[in-house]
Amino acid sequence: MNTLLVIDDAWSASRALRAIEQGSRLLWQGDWHNGRQVVAAIKRRLRPGGTDFGTYRRQRARQAQAVNAVLVSLDSTDSIGARRAPDVRPACLEAYGEPTTDRLVALQELLGVIGAHQLRRRGVYVPALDARIHPHYGVFAPTRSEYVELVADAPLNGRTAFDVGTGTGVLAAVLARRGLAVTAADNNLRAVACARDNLARLGPAVDVVCADLFPPGRAELIVCNPPWIPARAISALDHAVYDEDSRMLSRFLAGARDHLEPGGEVWxxxxxxxxHLGLRSRGELLELFERSGLKIAGRSDAVPTHPRAQAAREEPSADRGDSLAAARALEVTSLWRLR
Ligand SMILES: C[S@@+](CC[C@H](N)C(=O)[O-])C[C@H]1O[C@@H](n2cnc3c(N)ncnc32)[C@H](O)[C@@H]1O
Known part of the structure; x- marks a missing residue:
């Protein structure tokens, strides 16, 4: 990718895609809404349809690379160099901090920044808390509630807990409301700031630290909701969902016993x-439990209720043909209790 072409409303999506495939990056200087349509059309044309997950991810990576080649300029006050562009200053401030210089940003990325700003303002209603959690840009949003319910309902022992990989702090909030003294940790500074915001609002008090996996010391309960898909992340924002080679999961299980009080439990x-995607077998998971020195004390299961899972279950024939949608139709979320 080396040539930078200035393009505007005279460019169709097909022409833009051809230029991208020949190695150009495109600086959009037309109408903002037309620019969005060009990007949406490129995205549609490169929509992944691979029936095995490896092919699906390669197609997703190619789609992301092409879509991210359409850029817009942001000046040093975060104003977009395109006609009828929205005011993105509050959204950019949240995502990037104070602007210092003119720069080029992928139009698609700005759409993500705007969406994240709206989600943060609106918040996500969490039934188990009867409250809204406000995710920050780049932090895993608890838009699916079934795993939060599992944590709200599991039988409780002990008085202290660690929430490892706390994200928005949603599980720490549930545990604190259940009366535990909680320390929450995440290695993503955005998550640490986000969890502190949410937990300060929701109460009771929770200590939130930046740590690779475990906070210092030991707890009677250690909870972790790691990224679920053992595959390489495509973008920085994917890291809360993709865990290449199950690295976080394996490290968490290998270290958990050293941070657990005697008689304590890992959830x-x-x-x-x-x-369902053929990326990790049940046998491999049980083998990781075995190697951790922990034994299974119980398991509770829930069927995801978020709209994409429901759609996949209700209308498998309307399945978009990608392997992820097919796997979602069969998905079950579990809380494993290990001792
Ligand atoms: C799937 S999200 C879960 C977030 C939150 N606990 C929830 O249930 O909504 C996984 C979280 O683990 C964090 N994480 C990933 N690797 C980590 C590590 N090595 N140490 C601490 N946190 C990590 C990510 O930043 C992300 O916030």
């Missing part, structure tokens, strides 16, 4: 999506 939340 691992995991969907079996990876199994």
């Amino acid at each position: 691992l939340i995991l969907s079996d999506l990876a199994e």
Whole structure:
């Protein structure tokens, strides 16, 4: 990718895609809404249809690369160099901090920044808390509630808990409301700031630290909802969902016993999506439990209720043909209790 072409409303999506495939990046200087349509059309044309997950991910990576080649300029006040562009200053401030210089940003990325700003303002209603959680840009949003319910309902022992990989802090909030003294940890600074915001609002108090996996010390309960899909992340924002080679999961299980008080419990939340995608077998998961020195004390299951899972279950014939949609139709989320 080396040539930068300035393009405008005279360019169709087909012409733009041809230029991208010949190695150009495109600086959109036309109408913002037309630019969005060009990007949406490129995205549609390169929509993944691979029936095995490897092919699907390669097609997704190619789609992301092409879509991200359409850029817009942002000046040093975060104003977009396109006609009828929205005011993205509050959204950019949240995602990038204070602007310092003119720069080029993928139009698609800005759409993500705008969407994240709206989601943060609106929040996600979490029935188990009867409250809204406000995700920050780049932090895993609890838009599916079934795993939160599992944590709200599991039988509780002990008084102290760690929430490893806390994200928005949603599970830490549930545990704190259940009366535990909670320390939450995440290695993503955006998540740490986000969890602190949410937990300060929701109460009771939770200590939130930036740590690779475990906070210092030991707890009687250690909860972790790791990224569920053992495959390489395509974008930085994918890291909360993709865990290449099950690295976080394996490291978490290998270290959990050293951070657990005697008689304590580990709660691992995991969907079996990876199994339906052929990325990790149940046997491999049980082998990781075995190697951790922990024994299974119980398991509770839930069927996801988020709209995409429901659509996949209700209308398998309307399945978009991609392997992820097919796997979603079969997915079950589990809370494994290990001792
Ligand atoms: C699937 S999200 C779960 C977030 C939240 N616990 C929830 O249930 O909504 C996984 C989280 O783990 C965090 N994470 C990934 N690797 C980590 C590590 N090595 N140490 C701490 N946190 C990590 C990610 O930043 C992300 O916030």
